[in-house]
Amino acid sequence: MPDLLIELFSEEIPARMQTRAAADLKKLVTDGLVEAGLTYASAGSFSTPRRLALTVEGLTAESAAVREERKGPRTDAPEKALEGFLRSTGLTADQLEKRDMGKKGEVFFAIIEKPGRPAADIIAEVLENAIRNFPWPKSMKWGEGNLKWVRPLHRILCILTDEAGTEVVPLDVDGIKAADKTEGHRFLAPTPFSVTSFEDYSTKLKRAYVVLDAQERADHIWADATSQAFAQGLEVVEDKGLLAEVAGLVEWPVVLMGEIDETFLGLPPEVLKTSMKEHQKFFSVKNPKTGRIEKFVTVANVETEDNGATILAGNQKVLFARLSDAKFFWENDLRIAKAETEPRMKPWLDALENVTFHNKLGSQKERIDRIAALAREIAPVVGADPDLAEQAARVAKADLSSEMIYEFPELQGLMGRYYAEAAGLPAEVANAAEEHYSPLGPSDDVPTAPVSVAVALADKLDTLTGFWAIDEKPTGSKDPFALRRAALGVIRLILGANFRSSLDSAFEAGFRSHVISDFRRVISQQSDEIQKSDLMFELKIDAENSLSSQIEAWAASVEGGELRDEIQERFVELSHELFSFFHDRLKVFLKDKGIRHDVIDACIAMPGNDDLTLLVKRAEALSKTLKTEDGENLVQGFKRANNILSKEEEKDGVSYELDPKIELAETEEEKTLFAALDAAEAKITPAMEAEDFTTAMTAMAELRAPIDAFFEAVKINADSQIVRRNRLCLLNRIRVICGGVADLTKLEG
């Protein structure tokens, strides 16, 4: 059982691609080997900045011989059929066997013998194929060659080792010949050396200043960094992404801790951290007592004569220059934030006029105007002061014009808070500047401060209604404007804030300006009388006016009212589409919370489904109840009544919706059911009013026994039509009462 070792040695592979590439190499090669009929015991792959390595242990020395029998045409079949069969098998006619198949006549058989192949042949083929078809995110050519790799490929090491010794797998990919040689660290051990096995390889590499395993490098970095920090009473700020990246930048990690100049300790910690991480790949080291970031950790790739003193001094100098820049931006930004302009931060707000948000949705400035109007409208519903909400919306994106955000876009919002605070704006406004982007991811916190919620909702609703209005909806895996995320954000904000207004009105407010400007655009493109149209659309969008009243206002100036109808129609259509998008998002959201999609459908089918808080309350209660005996009783009782009733209704072509009369009840069971329904209703009605759906459903579930008893004793299709009708109406009453929380017909199973 030989072992296989492969190393692909190249110029520096981008850190972010290494892990994936090692996994891809393993998959491509092992899949290829298995497909060609080899088996192996285990395989492992590794990456460093300059190499991908794969070890495959316990490989079969050759693939098994394969004997395949294939049935062909009858011997009396036309010549063409035989030719085709020969072509597909690669045999000649005299190599075929004839077999008598009884009734089916005499048939040709081909016996195809595939001899076993030595592992080396297979490996050479598989590896060449892997190299030529490697799924690098980006690859390149170099020199005069046509081979593509992530960066120029220099060496291929490919050896098979067994008891007898080590053999190089003969392979030549565009002039790069496989051998048993590799190189160590670029500076510390550049002389090529031969290896005989994986063990020999990794040992010699370590001696040549290369730690092959990325995890081992990362562990070493983290252990060394934390212990150096600990020795000084400090701690390293954890950053797993950065750790993985840094481990991909070095073959021989040497951890060095350095100082941040006093001058910069007054910068916001996030700025220090981001600047050090983004530009220098430094870890931040903080003082746990003060929470301040006071030092940094950098990871060098080399051991030096002076124990890294020169390297550290150089890094500190670079950091000094970087932070000088950051400080320069911070101070310039603060000057603008603190200037007594009206409104505050005016130069930044003005600058947003020149920033396009989307060519069909106008500038950032226009967008902010819309968000401000919307935030004002939403404010009362979420318990925020309308003036504050509007003010917050107006300054929330001011930081986008700041120098700091130009340099570090990822600090948007956060710097907004710092600058709003510096501007002396109310705390709620500063908060909203930071929080209005939230929630971003599914695990991101949802803001709860009313002003932040108002602005966050307005921001996302404007985005959603805007892209809907210009027909840029997400399709399949494409969602370039992150609209799914925005919708999920709205859902979480609404649920988090217990927002109890219909989404409809929020949509209407959001769509208002978009639909108007959309029509303005369409009209100005179509109409020859642009001036007239423009006059018409001079109408100011007034937050106090509802969409319909504005449409009425324009309609008066348009002949025939065609435009009014068209706008109204478009508005309804858009709202409808956006609704079902939200309901889909809601299903995804609730599914993660363990609520089945049919449960959600059953609740969506109820009136008031644009009140997401109510909808979710229903769904949660129903989901919970369905897991209990009550749930089973409720569903069974309902189904029994509903099935018969629906059948009869369909047969008769009528709906039995009148109140059943107890006077017409003939049996005891029937009378008991009447009483039970009255008793249940007495409990259900107040519970429904209080939106206590669980209690309501418990009361509904109690109906099962009287319902069952009723069906046992009573024949629905009584001879008397009056009695029959009354009984069907009684069933309808069950249906209505039990269907109060959700449309139980939508439940599956």
Add this chain to the structure above:
Amino acid sequence: MAETTSKPTSFQEIILRLQTYWAAQGCAIMQPYDMEVGAGTFHPATTLRSLGTNPWAAAYVQPSRRPTDGRYGENPNRLQHYYQYQVLIKPSPPQMQDLYLGSLKAIGIDFALHDIRFVEDDWESPTLGAWGLGWEVWCDGMEVSQFTYFQQVGGHDCKPVSGELTYGLERLAMYILGCDHVMDMPFNDPQSPIALSYGDVFKQTEEEYSRWNFDMADTDTLLQHFKDAEAECQRILDAPYDDPKTGKRIVMAHPAYDQAIKASHLFNLLDARGVISVTERQAYIGRVRALSKACADAFVQSTAGGWTPEAA
């Protein structure tokens, strides 16, 4: 590999050592292009010569201008006029990285003391319609060069591929010479009878150009010049390759490319004057790129670009 590990003492010594080193590696030492450019890549010795199949090896200093980076000579390392050192070898030799490291050694970087790293940084020039893969090279955390394997230039696939190096000379020299402010850096030998600092040479011009770039340059004139350069470039390229006067086939790729360079620099000036909005920006870049591409198209139809009567 040149074993010059002694420390240089001045800005110009670093340049001279690079010149000597790359000359020894067989590069043609060219002179700066005599036009305002934003980077050494714009020199036709790089942009145009990276196209076509003819081998090429050149190295040169290129004064470069980035009007928006002007800081009136006050910022320790930001300048609106600075120098780049540029190397282009086509096809890229297999030992390109070693050649590059040799150049660092030549200017006094001792690998026993410093940490040199190749960090992913793909290069793209939207105005040249060019891109390549490579790295920024770090020395002790400081970016000292850009190293790129050109994949496409002016919309043309590079075949063969050129290896390109760009050294930001001021920053590199400040690091080697241990200067904290560019203006304090010795320009010539500090022991010379008339020792000059970088500031002695450039402080005043930085001030003058910063003022002009940011506040004085006449935008109407610049806009007009941009349009003129664009029109002239197209006009030159529209001319038939066969010259009626000499009867020769003369593709005027270089004169046309001069106009593209002009347009590019005028765009940078307009940008510094703050008169180009974000939306217009893309449009301007697109216009310059269209010119670069047209020039590249013309160059590959010329002899230097690999055109032969046989192939035609």
